[in-house]
Amino acid sequence: MKFCSNETKLKRGLLFPLGLSSPSLTEPSFDNSDTDLNQDSNRSGSFIDSRTLAKTDNDLHTDPLSSTTTKNIHVPMNLPRSLNNLKSIKIRDFNEATLTDDGIMITSQGISLASRASNSEAFLEGQNNASDTSFFETESLVSCVTCLSDNYSSEQRDRFNLSSPSKRLSGSSNNLGDHEASYASVAGQMLVNTVIPYGRILHAEYVNNPKGYLDNTDTVKASDTSSSHSSSNSKDSDNQVTTTTTDHKDRFLTVGRKNNEVNANANDKTKKRSKNGEPKFVEITFAKPRRHDIVPKRLILSISFPSSSPNMDIVEEILKRSYKNARRQRSILVIINPFGGKRKAKKLFMSKCKPILLASKCSIDTAYTKYNKHAVDIAREVDIDKYDTIACASGDGIPYEVINGLFQRPDRAEAFNKLAVTQLPCGSGNAMSVSCHWTNNPSYAALCLVKSVEARIDLMCCSQPSYYKEFPRLSFLSQTYGVIAESDINTEFIRWMGPARFELGVAFNVLQRKKYPCEIYVKYAAKLKNDLKVHYLEHKNRASLRFENELERNQDHDGPESDSHSVDADKITEKDFKLKYPLDDPVPADWERIDPNLTDNLGIFYTGKMPYIAADTKFFPAALPADGSMDLVITDARTPVTRMAPILLGLDKGSHVLQPEVIHSKILAYRLVPKITNSLFSVDGEKFPLEPLQVEVMPRLCKTLLRNGSYVDTDFDSM
Numbered sequence: 001m002k003f004c005s006n007e008t009k010l011k012r013g014l015l016f017p018l019g020l021s022s023p024s025l026t027e028p029s030f031d032n033s034d035t036d037l038n039q040d041s042n043r044s045g046s047f048i049d050s051r052t053l054a055k056t057d058n059d060l061h062t063d064p065l066s067s068t069t070t071k072n073i074h075v076p077m078n079l080p081r082s083l084n085n086l087k088s089i090k091i092r093d094f095n096e097a098t099l100t101d102d103g104i105m106i107t108s109q110g111i112s113l114a115s116r117a118s119n120s121e122a123f124l125e126g127q128n129n130a131s132d133t134s135f136f137e138t139e140s141l142v143s144c145v146t147c148l149s150d151n152y153s154s155e156q157r158d159r160f161n162l163s164s165p166s167k168r169l170s171g172s173s174n175n176l177g178d179h180e181a182s183y184a185s186v187a188g189q190m191l192v193n194t195v196i197p198y199g200r201i202l203h204a205e206y207v208n209n210p211k212g213y214l215d216n217t218d219t220v221k222a223s224d225t226s227s228s229h230s231s232s233n234s235k236d237s238d239n240q241v242t243t244t245t246t247d248h249k250d251r252f253l254t255v256g257r258k259n260n261e262v263n264a265n266a267n268d269k270t271k272k273r274s275k276n277g278e279p280k281f282v283e284i285t286f287a288k289p290r291r292h293d294i295v296p297k298r299l300i301l302s303i304s305f306p307s308s309s310p311n312m313d314i315v316e317e318i319l320k321r322s323y324k325n326a327r328r329q330r331s332i333l334v335i336i337n338p339f340g341g342k343r344k345a346k347k348l349f350m351s352k353c354k355p356i357l358l359a360s361k362c363s364i365d366t367a368y369t370k371y372n373k374h375a376v377d378i379a380r381e382v383d384i385d386k387y388d389t390i391a392c393a394s395g396d397g398i399p400y401e402v403i404n405g406l407f408q409r410p411d412r413a414e415a416f417n418k419l420a421v422t423q424l425p426c427g428s429g430n431a432m433s434v435s436c437h438w439t440n441n442p443s444y445a446a447l448c449l450v451k452s453v454e455a456r457i458d459l460m461c462c463s464q465p466s467y468y469k470e471f472p473r474l475s476f477l478s479q480t481y482g483v484i485a486e487s488d489i490n491t492e493f494i495r496w497m498g499p500a501r502f503e504l505g506v507a508f509n510v511l512q513r514k515k516y517p518c519e520i521y522v523k524y525a526a527k528l529k530n531d532l533k534v535h536y537l538e539h540k541n542r543a544s545l546r547f548e549n550e551l552e553r554n555q556d557h558d559g560p561e562s563d564s565h566s567v568d569a570d571k572i573t574e575k576d577f578k579l580k581y582p583l584d585d586p587v588p589a590d591w592e593r594i595d596p597n598l599t600d601n602l603g604i605f606y607t608g609k610m611p612y613i614a615a616d617t618k619f620f621p622a623a624l625p626a627d628g629s630m631d632l633v634i635t636d637a638r639t640p641v642t643r644m645a646p647i648l649l650g651l652d653k654g655s656h657v658l659q660p661e662v663i664h665s666k667i668l669a670y671r672l673v674p675k676i677t678n679s680l681f682s683v684d685g686e687k688f689p690l691e692p693l694q695v696e697v698m699p700r701l702c703k704t705l706l707r708n709g710s711y712v713d714t715d716f717d718s719m
């Protein structure tokens with residue numbers, strides 16, 4: 001049992017009711033979507049890592065004086081009718097709320113069922129005698145009481161006719177044999193003027209007017225009150241309170257004669273309470289920060305609507321705003337690499353990601369990889385009609401395998417049209433999640449998964465003599481040769497060092513000025529740095545314009561079918577897999593050979609399609625999801641160590657590409673012919689043979705999920 005400290009009481013009980021500041025879950029959404037997933041994300045979309053996320057902890061109860069985490073919303077507060085009369089404090093189990101542009105704003109605070117059932121009635125009765133006690137003190141103590149528990153007990157569930165948490169979860173979870181996650185109510189903990197952003201709302205549905213919703217001015221007894229709900233698009237707002245629909249019979253009482261009488265009574269009361277429109281009882285589930293993560297919480301709200309839209313289906317409206325341009329209730333095949341992330345992948349998925357996905361009403365099937373490259377086989381065999389998403393709870397190795405498994409299917413065009421491939425960052429290298437979900441935190445990535453738009457990204461098709469006739473390999477992330485490849489792959493023996501092993505390997509090879517002679521032929525899209533900048537800005541602006549247009553189109557549509565599937569208009573066909581530059585053909589005339597004086601002294605050769613290659617390494621700051629090109633970075637091994645130091649030290653910010661010693665171009669294709677016999681290539685972190693390698697971009701081949709339709713902002717525009 002945990003009691004509030006005086007300081008907490010002061011903040012929660014005194015400062016908030018005084019309206020000094022109101023806590024908000026997050027800043028208003030950025031761009032045109034409400035996918036404002038991390039409180040600390042700013043409009044420029046800076047990368048958020050787990051350290052930053054730590055600041056989001058407790059942001060429901062955040063320091064009210066902190067300007068960074070609070071937001072003043074100037075609305076009249078719903079204060080009790082008389083501050084000195086404690087009888088006027090409403091003892092309700094729900095908060096009153098209204099919809100704003102940014103989210104659902106609490107306009108009047110309720111008290112949790114749990115606390116009231118166990119403590120608050122007696123507590124308040126005692127307090128009622130203290131006529132000289134101020135409302136603010138009382139409120140602080142009430143807040144304290146509500147800390148006692150935020151879960152309904154089974155007895156309270158029975159009493160208040162609430163379903164058990166497990167019944168609430170529609171998401172199936174096959175193959176797991178595990179328990180279903182439950183999530184607690186935060187009734188009574190939400191302070192007035194708190195805004196729950198749409199970006200954090202996972203689900204909403206109508207509920208009964210739960211028994212016991214009364215204030216001490218009410219005449220209806222807890223045991224008598226039972227209005228019902230409807231999830232239909234009923235135009236009659238009264239019906240939404242009084243009609244029970246059979247599809248929710250597992251959750252709600254069938255309303256009998258007695259209840260109808262009470263409902264009529266309750267409706268009179270809600271009419272009395274609402275000046276603008278009829279309040280509706282809606283249960284929302286939302287993602288609330290807890291320590292470094294987010295967890296699902298639920299809350300019952302009585303939501304008023306402006307009288308201008310009295311017939312609005314509030315649940316549908318909330319869901320529409322919460323999933324503005326995202327597909328609702330995804331069907332997900334989760335592939336877990338139990339060995340990923342130092343064997344923590346399964347635990348991370350189960351504890352951090354799954355609760356968010358289930359609370360969002362996604363359906364989940366789970367498959368575990370049992371051997372090396374198993375995910376290739378899983379993706380080759382998967383029933384594409386069953387899923388819209390393959391989520392890899394792993395490092396970057398499993399998405400690589402999934403993409404290649406899909407590529408090897410006879411119906412590959414259909415498979416790439418149907419399925420979005422995404423990552424839940426549970427491995428040691430999570431570049432895909434950092435680049436696409438803007439985070440390497442598994443719970444935030446899960447939120448991003450459910451809120452993101454489907455977008456097409458370019459892939460890179462790799463051909464080498466030993467395998468290309470069977471199947472070339474698709475790479476979504478990068479290919480590297482030289483210092484980085486060796487540091488990545490050939491330091492496996494010092495794996496115990498963690499990520500430092502890679503940095504140590506790079507430093508060691510750079511200090512040695514190790515050379516990796518080769519021939520490189522390139523088809524350029526933008527050779528010089530200035531041209532590259534123009535290319536970048538042009539494509540970035542074009543993509544954001546397209547995203548905004550899609551958003552507008554989606555907003556024009558009505559109903560649950562308005563989810564964004566605009567990417568479907570952009571389907572690929574079998575001819576999109578045809579190589580433009582087969583390996584057997586000679587190097588085309590319009591390709592350029594890179595100066596042999598440089599390539600004979602090559603230090604780093606790195607090509608990539610995503611901005612981050614690791615959580616703290618922004619190797620390709622100009623990478624874009626679908627600009628039809630890949631980024632090329634080359635260094636000369638003869639570069640003095642004094643000049644290499646700022647290059648390597650700039651990797652976290654991406655500023656290394658600005659250094660004059662670094663070649664940075666946008667390219668469409670290349671061929672690299674090694675002139676050494678003892679080295680390797682690394683493709684998406686996998687070891688590839690030391691043979692001539694030819695790579696070309698395959699535009700827009702794969703669907704993935706991108707937060708706000710773009711990669712994490714790298715600030716390349718302002719570099």
Ligand SMILES: Nc1ncnc2c1ncn2[C@@H]1O[C@H](COP(=O)(O)OP(=O)(O)OP(=O)(O)O)[C@@H](O)[C@H]1O
Pocket residue numbers: 337338339340341342369370371372373374375393394395396397398401426427428429430685
């Ligand atoms: N059951 C298994 N046994 C052996 N290897 C496996 C198994 N499951 C997956 N793998 C392999 O593990 C490799 C790494 O996977 P992944 O990227 O998900 O993990 P990671 O934690 O990032 O690991 P790494 O640091 O090794 O890349 C892949 O090549 C995959 O084929």
